[in-house]
Amino acid sequence: MDILSAELEKYLDRHRTSEMDLLKKLEKETFQKTTQPQMLSGGYQGRLLSLISKMIQPKTILEIGTFTGYATLCLAEGLPKEGKIITIDRNEELMYLPKKYFAESKFAEQIETKIGNALDVLDELEENFDLVFIDADKSNYINYYEKVLGKMNSGGIILADNVLWYGKVLEEPKPNDKDTLILKEFNELVAEDVRVETIILPIRDGISLIRKK
Numbered sequence: 001m002d003i004l005s006a007e008l009e010k011y012l013d014r015h016r017t018s019e020m021d022l023l024k025k026l027e028k029e030t031f032q033k034t035t036q037p038q039m040l041s042g043g044y045q046g047r048l049l050s051l052i053s054k055m056i057q058p059k060t061i062l063e064i065g066t067f068t069g070y071a072t073l074c075l076a077e078g079l080p081k082e083g084k085i086i087t088i089d090r091n092e093e094l095m096y097l098p099k100k101y102f103a104e105s106k107f108a109e110q111i112e113t114k115i116g117n118a119l120d121v122l123d124e125l126e127e128n129f130d131l132v133f134i135d136a137d138k139s140n141y142i143n144y145y146e147k148v149l150g151k152m153n154s155g156g157i158i159l160a161d162n163v164l165w166y167g168k169v170l171e172e173p174k175p176n177d178k179d180t181l182i183l184k185e186f187n188e189l190v191a192e193d194v195r196v197e198t199i200i201l202p203i204r205d206g207i208s209l210i211r212k213k
């Protein structure tokens, strides 16, 4: 199920700020070289991530799920000079691609890549975060949320992507549709969690905007 009509999506795309040329190049190469290019945040969602990051001006950002680094670069746009972003992915083979674009960007010194299973890497991190983007395997969303919440500064923002799962959260999932079940559970847990304030933005595949009190 598409949340927005294709016509409205086109309209929204025509009425937003353009992304930098490096992101256009990265998007093109992602479509040429990867088998699931649609995983990348893309122009519209990328501008949202960039704007949110610029509003927060976070000193520390964490991204769970680098893929080709599109969202990493968008989030990095809001970093102050002394700020940094850590991005985690388990796909070692693909890491050459985001690393190439990070090196070309003006954020090269501010981006730290970590390769490994995100849950393990999270346990090793000593930093606290002002902004976190959860965008990896859906089956671990609740685990990521719980681990990350303990590392958030007060007032920090967690963004979680794909929480509407193409509208499947409205359906009664089949017993074997584990991701839908987990995302439904995730949305309920966050909505009732007294430690945070939250709202779901019906953008693309749904993004939760969660603020730690």
Ligand SMILES: C[S@@+](CC[C@H](N)C(=O)[O-])C[C@H]1O[C@@H](n2cnc3c(N)ncnc32)[C@H](O)[C@@H]1O
Binding pocket: 039, 040, 041, 042, 064, 065, 066, 067, 068, 069, 070, 071, 072, 088, 089, 090, 091, 116, 117, 118, 119, 135, 136, 137, 140
């Ligand atoms: C949707 S893509 C990320 C897209 C990227 N954030 C963007 O917006 O352009 C999800 C990524 O999560 C990674 N991933 C999935 N499960 C993971 C895990 N358990 N640990 C680390 N990375 C994982 C995948 O390898 C994939 O590159």
